[in-house]
Amino acid sequence: xxxxxxxxxxxxxxxxxFSGMSVMAVELGASRLMAPYFSSSQIVWTVIIGVIMxxxxxxxxxxxxxxxKSPSPDKLYGRLLLASVWIALIPFAGRYLIGGISLLLAxxxxxxxxxxxALFSCLAVFAFPCVLLGTVTPSLVKYAVSSxxxxxxxxxxxxxxxxxxxxxxxxxxxFITIPSVGTAVTFLxxxxxxxxxxxxxxxxxxRHMVRCALTVLLIFVLGCTSSTYSFAxxxxxxxxxxxxxxxxxxxxxxxxxxxxxxNVLFGVQSILRKxxxxxxxxxxxxxxxxLMAGITRDNPGNILILGLGTGTFAKYCExxxxxxxxxxxxxxxxxxRLATEYFELPDSVQVSVYDGRAYxxxxxxxxxxxxxxxxxxxxxxxxxxSVEFFTEVSNHLTPxxxxxxxxxxxxxxxxxxxDYLCDTIGSVFKQxxxxxxxxxxxCEVFAFHNPDLLKTFENGRGSLKDEALFDMMxxxxxxxxxxxxxxxxxxxxxxxxxxxxxxxxxxxxxDELDYYRELYLGEIF
Numbered sequence: 001x002x003x004x005x006x007x008x009x010x011x012x013x014x015x016x017x018f019s020g021m022s023v024m025a026v027e028l029g030a031s032r033l034m035a036p037y038f039s040s041s042q043i044v045w046t047v048i049i050g051v052i053m054x055x056x057x058x059x060x061x062x063x064x065x066x067x068x069k070s071p072s073p074d075k076l077y078g079r080l081l082l083a084s085v086w087i088a089l090i091p092f093a094g095r096y097l098i099g100g101i102s103l104l105l106a107x108x109x110x111x112x113x114x115x116x117x118a119l120f121s122c123l124a125v126f127a128f129p130c131v132l133l134g135t136v137t138p139s140l141v142k143y144a145v146s147s148x149x150x151x152x153x154x155x156x157x158x159x160x161x162x163x164x165x166x167x168x169x170x171x172x173x174x175f176i177t178i179p180s181v182g183t184a185v186t187f188l189x190x191x192x193x194x195x196x197x198x199x200x201x202x203x204x205x206x207r208h209m210v211r212c213a214l215t216v217l218l219i220f221v222l223g224c225t226s227s228t229y230s231f232a233x234x235x236x237x238x239x240x241x242x243x244x245x246x247x248x249x250x251x252x253x254x255x256x257x258x259x260x261x262x263n264v265l266f267g268v269q270s271i272l273r274k275x276x277x278x279x280x281x282x283x284x285x286x287x288x289x290x291l292m293a294g295i296t297r298d299n300p301g302n303i304l305i306l307g308l309g310t311g312t313f314a315k316y317c318e319x320x321x322x323x324x325x326x327x328x329x330x331x332x333x334x335x336x337r338l339a340t341e342y343f344e345l346p347d348s349v350q351v352s353v354y355d356g357r358a359y360x361x362x363x364x365x366x367x368x369x370x371x372x373x374x375x376x377x378x379x380x381x382x383x384x385x386s387v388e389f390f391t392e393v394s395n396h397l398t399p400x401x402x403x404x405x406x407x408x409x410x411x412x413x414x415x416x417x418x419d420y421l422c423d424t425i426g427s428v429f430k431q432x433x434x435x436x437x438x439x440x441x442x443c444e445v446f447a448f449h450n451p452d453l454l455k456t457f458e459n460g461r462g463s464l465k466d467e468a469l470f471d472m473m474x475x476x477x478x479x480x481x482x483x484x485x486x487x488x489x490x491x492x493x494x495x496x497x498x499x500x501x502x503x504x505x506x507x508x509x510x511d512e513l514d515y516y517r518e519l520y521l522g523e524i525f
Contacts, residue, residue, distance in 0.1 A: 005204040006073055012144045016158045018193050019080070019136040020165030021172075025190040026087060026133075027052050028173040030126050032183045033091060036231045036248040036263045037098055038118045039379045041498045047115065051122040052130050059134015066135065067142040074207065076139040081198040081208075081215055083132040088191035088219050091184035094125040095233060114502050137162060179245050179334075184229040192219055240342070244334035251342055258342050260310050260335070262376055269335075269376065270310035272343045276319075278468050282406050282442040283312045285435055286371055287469065288476045289404040289446060290321050291460035292453045293368040300324040301368030304396070306356035306384070310338050311345035313371055318346045320469055327352065329359045357383050357392065366398045372405040382495035385421060389492075390428040390447075400453060403429065405445040409504040410436055417500035418443060419488050426485030435479045444476075445483070 005011050030048045031040060038044050066075065098121045105117050137158060144154050169190075177186040199212045230241055231248060239258070240251035247262045260270040271279050278284040295301040300323030305314055308328030317326050327350045330336045336353055339345035352359060356374055370393050374384050383389060393403050405425065407418050422445060426432045429447035431454075436443045461473040490497065 005201060006143050009144060011201075012140050013157065013161050015080070015197055016136060016140055017161040017165040018197060019133050020162035021169035022083075022087070022165075022190045022194055023052070023056065023130060023133050024166045024169030025173050025186065026090075026126060026129060028170065028178070029090070029183055029187050029190075030122065032173075032178055032186075032243065032248070033094055033125075033231075034098065034118060034121065036250075037102065038114055038121075039263065039376070040247075041114075041379050041501070043114060043498045043502060044118050047118040047122055048126070051119065051127055055127040055130035056134040059131040059136075060138055062131065063135025064138035067139045071139075071142045073139075073143060073201070074205070076135065077198045077201040078208070078211075079132045079135055080194050081202075081211065083129040084191045084194035084198065085215055085218060086129040086132075087187055087194065088222055090125055090129075091187045091229065092222060092225075095231060097121065097124050111506055112502065113506050174245065178243055182226070182229070182243050184226045185223070188219060188223050188226065195219060240338075242334065244332050246332045247335065249334060249338070251338065253342075260338060260343070270312045270339075270343060272310075272312070272315075278316075278472055279312065281440065282408075282437045282444055283316060284469075284472045285437055285444045285476055286313055286373075286404045286406065287316055287320060288435075288444075288457060288461075288473055289369045289371065289402045290317065290324070291473065292402045292446065292448065292457040293398075293400055294453075294456050294460070295321050295324060295368055296460060296463070297322060301398075302365070303327070303369045303371070304367045305329065305371045305373065306359070307372065307374035308336065308339070308351060309373065310335060310343040311349060311351075312343070313373065314349045315343070315345060318348060320466065326350070329354050329356050331355050357389055360392050360396055363396065365396065366401070367396055368398050368401050370397060370401070370403050372403065375406065375408050380417070380497040380501055382490070382497050383492065385424065385497055386490050386492045386495050387424055387427055390425050394428050394449075397448075400450050400456070401448065402453065403447045405447070407443045407445060408441060409501060410441040410443050411504040411507055413503070413507060415488060416504050417497060418504075419486065420490050420497075420500060421445070422483050423486040423488040424490045426483060427489055432483040432485065433480050434483050435476050435481075438475070438479075446480075 027048060031045060034044055034048070101121050101124060102117045105113065105120065109116050140158055141155055144158060173186050177189060195215050199216070202208045202212050230238065232238060232241070232250060237252060238250060239253040240249070242249045250261045252259045256274055258272040259268050262269050268281065271281065273279055290301065290303065293301060300321060303317050303324050303326045305326070305328045308314060308330040311328060314326050314328050317324055326348070329352050331354065333353045336351050339351065372384065372393070374381055397403065405421070407421055409417060411418055422432060422434065425445060425447050430449045431447065431451055433446045434443055435446070461470070461477065464470040464473065
């Protein structure tokens with residue numbers, strides 16, 4: 001009898017279980033594949049979830065109609081085999097599709113670029129296999145239900161197995177496969193599982209042997225090339241490319257510096273200058289905070305950094321203000337490891353792998369300086385941008401303490417994310433000053449309660465012996481502006497940081513690409 005293997009309900013249940021698991025693995029893998037290009041913000045997650053749910057719904061409808069019109073199990077397991085091939089190819093071909101779609105849209109889209117680029121990329125790369133996987137449940141119901149008296153029980157069991165598989169498919173990639181073997185191999189693992197189920201079926205039927213053999217060969221070849229897999233496929237000088245639970249990690253080393261980035265297109269999360277000079281970036285500007293707090297070589301203090309990265313600011317604090325007790329909080333354990341392995345973070349810096357706000361809530365210690373450097377592109381943790389958070393920071397500062405916040409998306413438009421952050425900070429602190437960083441999109445915000453700290457800064461600046469630091473503090477003093485507080489507040493209850501950040505990102509992209517867009521369109525028309 002041709003359907004012998006399908007008479008065994010356990011095989012049908014296994015098919016349902018692993019198809020549910022694979023859908024969630026694809027969804028988690030989609031977020032990791034797209035994050036280095038589009039960030040891991042709530043906006044990108046919304047696009048991914050929406051596209052996959054729509055694809056699954058279409059698959060359910062299509063699968064139900066196919067099951068009624070042509071209930072051939074060959075077609076179901078053929079679709080599973082095709083889905084396994086597509087999923088195996090996703091990390092290798094998907095990065096080129098994402099890059100190409102983004103470049104094409106950049107020439108035409110001026111608003112909500114992130115949404116459109118993520119949407120079209122997600123549709124092109126992830127929708128099709130999810131439609132195929134969506135056909136599994138209605139097809140299996142056709143084969144598994146043998147009696148109308150037990151059809152409710154059978155459908156319930158299939159639904160439960162799909163849900164349990166989805167749960168495991170959520171936790172397994174996040175906590176085990178992606179941090180251990182990476183996104184590409186994770187796709188190959190779940191592709192291999194789907195392929196194996198299909199191959200077992202076709203072997204039992206003695207059909208489509210060539211198709212099965214080619215699928216195995218493709219997955220094997222891709223597995224052999226996965227060791228050289230790179231998100232930044234156009235780069236030639238990457239020292240390290242890795243993934244953690246939270247981030248894509250890229251370390252690049254040149255003759256003059258070592259740089260950490262958490263995306264492939266732009267941004268520097270940490271930097272080590274091999275010539276030991278200042279970076280010229282926002283880390284240097286933030287060194288004004290210890291001077292405002294009255295920290296000198298003869299008067300060391302306590303410094304806390306929320307969002308340590310690999311410790312650029314901590315390293316400079318240790319160098320220019322020796323004797324200080326510097327603590328760094330970094331939520332990503334792999335980044336904390338890179339700090340000592342590649343970026344020469346001094347052993348004297350106390351590093352805690354923890355969420356910044358949770359760390360503050362669990363501590364009663366007071367600090368002279370607290371630096372908040374936890375914002376990456378538009379991935380701004382809302383819980384570290386609210387009135388409640390900045391109140392917590394204020395409560396952990398000494399009377400002459402200073403908070404310095406690195407805002408990384410400078411904007412000239414009204415009611416931008418920076419305006420919201422500054423107004424929110426101003427609702428907690430009496431004195432708020434901004435210093436835009438020359439040659440970049442960063443802006444440093446200094447907040448404190450004692451107005452005399454500006455005089456302390458002037459006195460400390462004048463006594464500096466290091467010429468490079470003296471010149472940098474002179475730049476800070478020249479560019480510093482008092483910020484008047486408005487009513488644009490972010491709270492734990494309402495903090496639409498992703499939407500606000502996307503508006504600034506559109507502005508930045510428009511400014512950067514205007515020239516190329518005009519050149520490109522001019523050649524076409």
